[in-house]
Amino acid sequence: QVQLVESGGGLVQTGGSLRLSCAASGRTFSNYAMGWFRQAPGREREFVATINWTGRSTYYADSVKGRFTISRDNAKNTVYLQMNNLKPEDTAVYYCAASYSGAIPTIPGEYDDWGQGTQVTVSS
Secondary structure, eight states, X not given: OEEXXXXXXXXXXXXXXXXXXXXXXXXXGGGSEEEEEEXXXXXXXXXXXXXXXXXXXXXXXXXXXXXXXXXXXXXXXXXXXXXXXXXXXXXXXXXXXEEOSSSOOOSGGGOOEEOOOEEEEEEO
């Protein structure tokens, strides 16, 4: 099991930027893929981005492609989500998650451990 702690959320205006961080502890960080998901009130948790254990393979939801960038620093046991050109519809609680499947999954059920989430609010 790995413990995940997100940080970096906050309130930002439309068009602004935020960088989320997710610090991992427990299992060897470089052994698993990492993903970011988000959940808005009254909606299901949705996939945002994922990155494989080397950092060389990434995949994004169409809604964030070209605006968000996922990256990882295995030496620091941390994964990041750089969010640019934020829109009000990006408002949600953002969660990081770890997957031991060996792939870079996009479905919440394929992730094994989750952080507690960090709130991102984009004002119009």
